[in-house]
Amino acid sequence: MKTADPELMRAINRFHVLDTIRRYGPLARVEICERTELSATTVSAITASLLDDGLIESQNLGDVRNGARGRPRVMLALRAQAAFVVGVKVSRYRIHLAVTDFQGDVLADLGLPVRLSREPLNVLAYLIEDGVRSCVSKAGLTIGQITSLCVALPGVVEYGTGRVRASPLIDELDAQLSDAMVERLGVPTYVENDANAVAQAEYWFGDAREFEDFALVSLENAIGLAVMHEGQLFRGALGLSPNLGDLVMSGPNGAGPTRLSELAEQDAIISGSADADCLRESARNGKGAAKVAERIARGDGGLLSSANEAGAALGVAIANIVTMLAPPRILLVGSTLALGNEVLEKLHATFESAISPAMRGVAEITVHMPGDDVWARGAAALALRELYGAPWSTTGPARHSIRNGIQGETDGKH
Amino acid sequence: MKTADPELMRAINRFHVLDTIRRYGPLARVEICERTELSATTVSAITASLLDDGLIESQNLGDVRNGARGRPRVMLALRAQAAFVVGVKVSRYRIHLAVTDFQGDVLADLGLPVRLSREPLNVLAYLIEDGVRSCVSKAGLTIGQITSLCVALPGVVEYGTGRVRASPLIDELDAQLSDAMVERLGVPTYVENDANAVAQAEYWFGDAREFEDFALVSLENAIGLAVMHEGQLFRGALGLSPNLGDLVMSGPNGAGPTRLSELAEQDAIISGSADADCLRESARNGKGAAKVAERIARGDGGLLSSANEAGAALGVAIANIVTMLAPPRILLVGSTLALGNEVLEKLHATFESAISPAMRGVAEITVHMPGDDVWARGAAALALRELYGAPWSTTGPARHSIRNGIQGETDGKH
DNA sequence: CTTTTTTAATAACGATAGCGGATTAAATGC
C-alpha cells in the first residue's frame, strides 16, 4: 500500500483538477471548485502549477456567459500541444491510426487496408511503424514530437510488460511488441487489448461517459471483453486482459472444447454461407448488413443458422458475464453488429432466457457501433491516461517502466 | 472521486498502521515504521491516537528479543475488547456462528444442525436470531456489546442494501434480511455472499494471506465465486456478488439452459448414486470422502459418472473464470471437495484441456478445506473490516448506511 | 463620468499533516 504524504495529496488533487478540465471542457476556476469540491485557493494554486507546466492554458477570448455581472471568468482548457500521442488499432483487414493532441482531439488519422493472419512479429511491427510515420507526418509532426504510442490489437495482451501472449494476427506466442516498437520508433509504447482501447474511448469520448462501471464486449474478427470498474480498466495478473473468444461454450469432448470464437467470430458467421467470400468482401467495406439481410431473405439457410448460432452463443456468454460480474451496464460494439439484426435479436432473446431471474434487470445492454477511428482514438486515450499521471496504481501490478515525460514549454522547476 | 485533504491523509495512514498491526501480530513502533515506511514521528502520533481510542494496547510484559541491547521495544497489539462482532454462515444443513473480538479471535462458536430449503424469510431470521443470542451468551457477552453482525449465505446478495435477491435457502425473492435482523436484534447487520465471507477469511487468517489478488470458488450445496482484487472484494452493481451456480454451461435448448449448479452442486453429484440418501447423510457428517470412494470402488457407476460430470463442468467454469479475469491464483474451497478425489481429478484434467494455451500457467489452482467455523469467522471478519474503517471506498457503490461505532473506553474527543 | 455592486481570483493567515534531527528513556556491557 502507498503511504500518504502531502506530495500524494497534491498529486491526487492535481489529477482530479486536470481530469475535471478534460471531461468538462473549458472551465473557469470557480467551476472547478464546484465540481471538485476543492477550495478556491487550492484550485488557484493547482491551476497555476498546471499552467506553469504547460498542461493547461487560459482562453482569454471571453466570458461566454451573457448577462455577466462581475469580473469575467477566465476559462481554462487543456493545452492541446502539451503532448502528442499515436493510437493504433490493428485488426485483420485494417490498421487504423490516429494522432491526437493532449486533449485527445484527432489531428490526423489513417486507415491502411491489410490482410493479416498469423504474421511474424516483424511484419506487424513494420506495418505499424510505417503507418505511424505516415500518420505523424500527415499531422504535420515529426516522430520526435510524439510522447508515446499505444497499439491495440485482439488477443491476450500483457499491458504490464508489453507482450502479446497470443493473437490471431501474430504468428508467435509471447511476442514482445512493445520493445519492437520502441526499437523501431524510439517512442515509448503501450500494448493493449483492443476491447480495452475501445472501452477507454467510450468512457472518455463516447456513450459511456457518465458510467464509471460497465463491461464492454467487442465483436469483430475476434471477441474481446473489457471491464471498467470505478473508472479503471480491470486487469488481471501482469496486466492481462481477457480474450472472450477463448471462452469455452461446451465441454471438451473428443476433439477439444468449443470456443466462443468458433461460433461467433465474424468469419465464423460468414462462413456459414455458401457464398462466404463475397460476403467477407462486403463486410470489409461496411456493406455487410445489407448483403447478409439479402442473402437470408433469398433463403441462405446456412447463413441464417450460423447467425443464429452466433447470437445464441453470445447471449449465453453475456449472461455469464452478468452472472459473474454484475456490471450495471453492458456495451456491445464492433463490426459484427453491422452484419444485420439476426445476430443481435437472437443474442437478446438468448440472454433473456439464459440470465438467472435474480440477475434480471441488473445490467442494461446497449449497442454502439463506433468506427475504426474511435478505436484508434481509444488507444491514444490510453496513452494519454498514462500522461495524466493518476497517482493511484493503475489496476494490475508489474508495470513496464515507461518514462512519463511531457513536453511543456517550461518543463522546469516544479 | 474523493478530494484529498489532511484528514484523508491521516485516515489512510491510520488505517495502514492499524491493518499492519492486525496482520503482523504485536509489533513495536519501530517495526511499524519499517513495514509501513512511515516516519517514526508519524507512527508515534498515530499509535498514540489509536491507544487513546482504545483500539490498540501496549503489551508491557516484555521485549521478547533475546540479546536485546538498547531500550526494550514496547509491543502494540489490537485491543481485543475494542469491539465484538458475530459472523454467521448459513448453509443447507447447518448454521454456524462465531463471536469474535476486535482481532478476529473466536470467543465462542456454535454449529446448529438445521434443514433449510426455501424457507420464508422469517424462519431464517428467527433461526439466526436464536443462534446469535445463544452464541453471544456462550461467549459471556450480551447483545448490547455486539457492534455489528454479518450473515453469509449462498445466493445472489446485495451487500450494499442488505437484500438477498435469491438464495436456495429462502423462499422469497428480494428478501430484506438485513433489516429483519436489525429489527430482531437491534444490531447493525451486513449480509454477504458466503463465498465472499470465506474469501475474506482466507485473506485475513488463512492460505491467501500473502495474496492481494485471487479468485475463490466455493463448492457446497451452492457454488459461489469471490474475486479479491488488490485486497478488496470485487462487487458489482449495488454491491452484488456473483452466484457461480447460475453459470450457463450449455445453451438454452428447449427446456431452458443447463446451469453449473445442476451439474456440480453437492446434491447433484450425490443424486447420481442409487443410494443417494445414505451418502447425503454421510456427507453431512464429513465422512463423504470415504463413503463415495467405497461406492465407486464397489461399482456405483451412476455416482462415478455424476462425479466426473461435475468435475468436468467445474473445470470448464474455472477455465472460463481464468479467461475472463486472469487471476494469479484460484482457491477451491468447500465441503464438496470432501467427496473424494474423482471430482477434483476430473476438474484439473478438464481445466488443462479447456484453458486456452495463452493463459496456461497464469493461474495457480490450490485447494483448501476450511471448516464451517472458518466461514463464520470470515463473516465476522467482514464486519470487522468495516469497523477498521478504510478511508477509500469499498468496492461497489450504494452502501446501506450503517453506523460505524466502536466502543472504546475513551471514545470521546477525537 | 464617477460610484456602487457583483463576481472571480488571489493573498494572508492559521491548522494539520508528515519528515528529519536532536533529545530523552531504558535497557545491556564493560
Add this chain to the structure above:
DNA sequence: GCATTTAATCCGCTATCGTTATTAAAAAAG
C-alpha cells in the same frame, strides 16, 4: 557506575488544505 545501544518522543521545518480578507475587473446606478 559509566559508556553503548536501541526505542520512542520532542522540536523545528515544510507542504498541504481551508477560511477569511483583499484585490481585480467587469456591469449597473447615479
